[in-house]
Amino acid sequence: MGLAGLAAFWWLTRPVTAPPHVAAALAGLDSNPQRGALVFHASGCASCHAAPGATGEARLVLAGGRRFPSPFGSFVAPNISPHPEHGIGSWSLTDLYNALKHGTTPDGTHHYPAFPYTTYQRIRLQDVADLYAFLQTLPPSDAASLPHDLPFPFSFRRGIGLWKRLYLRPGWVVNGSLSHEEARGRYLVEALGHCGECHTPRDSLGGLDTARWLAGAPNPAGKGRIPNITPAVLDWSQADIAYYLETGFTPDYDSAGGEMAEVVENLSHLPKSDLMAIAAYLKRVPPMPDPPGKP
């Protein structure tokens, strides 16, 4: 009985990897590092993986080292530069796909969901291939990745398999008939931009409460709150939202600060049509008023 339970646990928590037909499809794709650069900026890779405090060109050295406090312990972003030993230079395209899509490492263990594969699982194959090509062009860093600082039971990676069964749900959060522009925005937000990872509240197990999608949440870094960006609260025009994402200026010319300043740095690399698409999508998100008594 105990053995059967253990076997069931082992089966339920096994890390998933790409089936052969997907690996074959990936191998057959042409990749383009210029397109990959846009995927990279839209996905905000540098925000976590650049060395802490890096600015400008230095943000393209993905040495890792930034710490992320959470209720479960402290995560440290790893080196994902193309260094063969300390970075991900030895990864295959399928390895990158497995990481983004399934949160699975090349040696078949689970990534912690601090790496937002709950979002990236919706990425298109072509974008994975282009991103892979772009990452190869970046400067390698020989900085060693640091271990996460997590207490038991969160230090036990196999358990993440159960968490994934609960929270790694394919499909879109916002459904219904979307215009071409809104659908592009949905892809940018729900598959790449991972806006929801900060702007959506989490339950006690750290899973996103998609019933309150983008309705604001406490800041895991402890200071202030991440704002509600559903139409119930964010009443800016589409053009104002797009301009904010491009320049960081709010409609009254205050500017983005904190983490969002970095998001704007990433998004300013995207074409304006993409920023308008994100804004169009945000207008289609179900409005969620703030709960009464919010600080």
Next chain:
Amino acid sequence: MKHLKRASLAGAALAAGLAAATPALAEGGAHDAAIAARKAHMQLLKWELTTLGAMAKGAIPYDAEKAASAANDLKALAGLDLHNAWPEESDSDMNQNTRALPKIWENMEDFGKKYGALQAATEAMAAAAGKDLDSLKAAMGNVGGACKACHKEYRKPKDG
């Protein structure tokens, strides 16, 4: 009676200790005028940016004369020194009416450098705004970059 006396003594000691530990509460608003002055400075910067931003966004038609006038004001505002509006202990730990993080005073040199970047960006804006709309738009991006660079590092996030 004896008990009460001891309790109130302990209370007084505690209150004294608290007062010593939290000078901000004891001194109450010693830096309010400086904080108000630098907030007003920010309001003026925002005010000039409203005109330039509306043109950049296409919300109002481009007008070279109006754009140049706003950009010159912006440059003049960013040219103010205002060092004295940022005294020690006028930070967000010691005062409730500011989001200026204490780390500003630990990194005054970098803070000054970032303010210098704003001055450079507004000078470039003053040179660009009256030229044409595309120059204005490009300059606006750099001004935004300078605002963000400082607010990212040194401004406490809002509570809501």
